[in-house]
Amino acid sequence: MNNREIDLEEETSTLFRTTSLTTTLMDHYMRSTGHEFLKHTVYESIIRVMDGRQSCELNPSKLDSPSEACANAEHLLSVLDSVVESIFSSVEHCCRTLRYICYCLQKKVASKWPHDPMVKTRVVSGFIFLRLLCPAILNPRQFNLISDTPSETASRSLILVAKCLQNLANLVEFGAKEPWMEVVNPFILKNKNRMIRFLDEIANVPEKPEPDDTFAGDPARDLATLHHICVMHKEDLLAQSNEKPILKKVITVTDMLSKHRQHYMDAAR
CATH class of the missing domain: 1.10.506.10 (GTPase Activation - p120gap; domain 1)
Known part of the structure; x- marks a missing residue:
């Protein structure tokens, strides 16, 4: 990107x-x-x-x-x-x-x-x-x-x-x-x-590093934020998916999660 x-x-x-x-x-x-x-x-x-x-x-x-x-x-x-x-x-x-x-x-x-x-x-x-x-x-x-x-x-x-x-x-x-x-x-x-x-x-790291297992993040929050970003920029993802087919999977997962989220919110009312 x-x-x-x-x-x-x-x-x-x-x-x-x-x-x-x-x-x-x-x-x-x-x-x-x-x-x-x-x-x-x-x-x-x-x-x-x-x-x-x-x-x-x-x-x-x-x-x-x-x-x-x-x-x-x-x-x-x-x-x-x-x-x-x-x-x-x-x-x-x-x-x-x-x-x-x-x-x-x-x-x-x-x-x-x-x-x-x-x-x-x-x-x-x-x-x-x-x-x-x-x-x-x-x-x-x-x-x-x-x-x-x-x-x-x-x-x-x-x-x-x-x-x-x-x-x-x-x-x-x-x-x-x-x-x-x-x-x-x-x-x-x-x-x-x-x-x-x-x-x-x-910028002096010319080789891609191995994944760092010691990274102490908040996976749930990070995934929720990532989903929100994908929803907000869905049109951009669609435009780029013609060049990068893997983004079509990202769009599919984003739509699926959005439906699950809406279903959960409806059930909670």
Whole structure:
């Protein structure tokens, strides 16, 4: 499915940026297998932001006094330094099957866009950062990293941390649109090459790994979610089933489970 989406895409800038069957399945797979990775990468920084009273706010319109900006910037940069150190040192905690998928993605996009040297970096960062690490920082409760709701100050600080990491993952500095964020640009410049090396290292699994029996997921929940995804994207499955006949079996099972579910709900009334 990843390969098909790449084949259909014309511009690298919009690759995997929409919500499709492929990206929805990848989102669910990363969330199901990525908990240990998230614990080793972003958890400590999330707790630090939640437990501390210091804000990361830089926007002058959101500050009580302009003098707060300096201390807030220092705190934000300290959190960013800490979280990227955790991320860059946690390659081995990332699910090897996900890393193999990243390898396949890099190989495919390099073949389609051989004259774009950064497309291999962007395709991996688009999943690892934009669809896993940054969303986990923005909504740590949804990723089962915390049980308490962050305070308003902590929530805003987490938004800013995720925003800065997203710019770093995109290898883009802040510009005139948000001049108060330009204080983060030296951090981005300092870590650009490290980011590229990290993403290449994540994808450095050229052989498909053996199934990991130690994966502690929730099979019932995962199967229920998978069924919901298939129902929501049934038209896409039907369209792809002409090229991949095995998807016809997926559609048949999806319809069967939907009928069983409806029968159960009718009986429970």
